[in-house]
Amino acid sequence: MGTRIRIMDMEVDMLTQENLQTDAVSYLSDEYLKVVHMISLDYIDTHEKNELVKQVLAQADLVLPGEKTILSAHHVEMLETGGMVVDYHSLLGLSELLPLAEKTFYLVLRDKKEANAVYRYLSRHFSRENVAGVYVADGNVAEEALINDINTKLPDIVVLSMDSTEQEEWLENNKGKINAKLCLVIGSILPLIMRDNVHIPTWLKKLHLGGAYRFFARIPYSHFFRKRIFNRKMDDYITKKKLRG
Numbered sequence: 448m449g450t451r452i453r454i455m456d457m458e459v460d461m462l463t464q465e466n467l468q469t470d471a472v473s474y475l476s477d478e479y480l481k482v483v484h485m486i487s488l489d490y491i492d493t494h495e496k497n498e499l500v501k502q503v504l505a506q507a508d509l510v511l512p513g514e515k516t517i518l519s520a521h522h523v524e525m526l527e528t529g530g531m532v533v534d535y536h537s538l539l540g541l542s543e544l545l546p547l548a549e550k551t552f553y554l555v556l557r558d559k560k561e562a563n564a565v566y567r568y569l570s571r572h573f574s575r576e577n578v579a580g581v582y583v584a585d586g587n588v589a590e591e592a593l594i595n596d597i598n599t600k601l602p603d604i605v606v607l608s609m610d611s612t613e614q615e616e617w618l619e620n621n622k623g624k625i626n627a628k629l630c631l632v633i634g635s636i637l638p639l640i641m642r643d644n645v646h647i648p649t650w651l652k653k654l655h656l657g658g659a660y661r662f663f664a665r666i667p668y669s670h671f672f673r674k675r676i677f678n679r680k681m682d683d684y685i686t687k688k689k690l691r692g
Contacts, residue, residue, distance in 0.1 A: 467541070483538075499616065500615055
């Protein structure tokens with residue numbers, strides 16, 4: 448069993464990787480759509496006061512930490528050593544632990560760059576037949592057309608990434624219409640995943656500069672730098688809370 452912890456004004460579920468695997472198996476065998484969110488520091492900082500976001504997260508089956516940074520005040524190193532889910536790697540790791548070879552994915556992503564990155568990742572673990580469809584929002588989501596396409600292709604998993612609160616609005620409006628087993632809401636952590644798995648141009652590989660390119664691309668999203676940002680935001684949050692109290 449897991450528990451919930453509060454990070455500023457949001458709550459996330461804390462559970463072991465083993466429990467996550469058990470839940471995932473259950474979700475993928477259920478006839479009703481399950482919703483799993485993974486959230487980041489940027490997401491908490493931007494939306495912690497947003498009532499729609501709070502409502503959507505409260506209705507979710509799981510709200511998981513997408514990066515270790517947001518657990519900095521909860522001894523994240525000990526949690527990780529204890530086999531707890533501390534970032535998105537636990538979710539990606541399910542592709543190696545669960546029998547997903549027969550499952551299909553429908554990708555709803557914010558732009559072509561994201562679509563290419565997610566498709567490249569899935570291609571390393573699954574065949575092309577596992578990708579039932581790809582929809583690039585580009586800031587203008589035609590809801591009915593998208594829902595119809597999803598339900599026509601009957602995917603097991605919908606991967607959802609949109610800008611701002613579009614993904615929450617879309618989910619609130621359409622959750623009951625989606626014919627799928629699981630919806631993974633990853634809009635806030637996809638930039639981190641893309642940085643960690645940055646695509647290295649062929650010409651840089653030929654010049655043997657791939658390692659340097661990957662290193663500098665990751666710096667803005669490194670745990671070291673983001674932990675400092677988190678600590679400043681947490682200090683500010685505590686100060687404001689004391690003043691309100």
